[in-house]
Amino acid sequence: MWHLRCASEPMLLLKLCFGTPMNQDIERFLNLNNPPGRLTKEQTAWQLGFTPDEVTILMARNLLKPLGHPADNGQKYFLTATLDELRRDEKWYSKASDAIVEYWRSKNARKVGKDKWTSPLGDAQWDGGHVTDPR
Numbered sequence: 001m002w003h004l005r006c007a008s009e010p011m012l013l014l015k016l017c018f019g020t021p022m023n024q025d026i027e028r029f030l031n032l033n034n035p036p037g038r039l040t041k042e043q044t045a046w047q048l049g050f051t052p053d054e055v056t057i058l059m060a061r062n063l064l065k066p067l068g069h070p071a072d073n074g075q076k077y078f079l080t081a082t083l084d085e086l087r088r089d090e091k092w093y094s095k096a097s098d099a100i101v102e103y104w105r106s107k108n109a110r111k112v113g114k115d116k117w118t119s120p121l122g123d124a125q126w127d128g129g130h131v132t133d134p135r
Contacts, residue, residue: 038067038077047083054100061099063092 026046035047044064045052058064059076064086066076086092 035080037080039080039083041076041078044078044083047080048087048096050096050100057100057103058096061103063096063099 030046036043039047041055042052045055048055050058055064059066064078067079068077070076
């Protein structure tokens with residue numbers, strides 16, 4: 001019945017999900033009674049259960065919007081109240097998870113395409129001494 005304990009003990013849930021001991025900074029942050037009004041990208045990742053790189057993917061897919069108009073290479077901040085609403089939104093988590101899966105699926109497909117060896121004959125096939133053109 002570990003799933004019942006996880007509802008009341010978020011640290012246990014994170015330890016079970018990530019399989020490693022919790023970083024003390026993350027643990028201290030998640031146990032704050034009064035979190036700051038705005039969070040950095042890293043803190044946002046901790047709050048939502050994603051990695052900082054996944055937060056970047058979610059911003060690119062317009063599923064997370066930083067406060068203000070930060071520079072492309074500047075620090076991004078997120079409103080804690082908005083993140084708290086997202087934490088309770090199952091549909092948003094589904095979209096976010098799908099966006100991350102799709103990002104990696106697309107990236108891995110591009111990687112496979114680059115690593116694949118292509119014949120200097122193009123679409124033609126080598127058949128034991130004869131070149132056959134599939135056209």
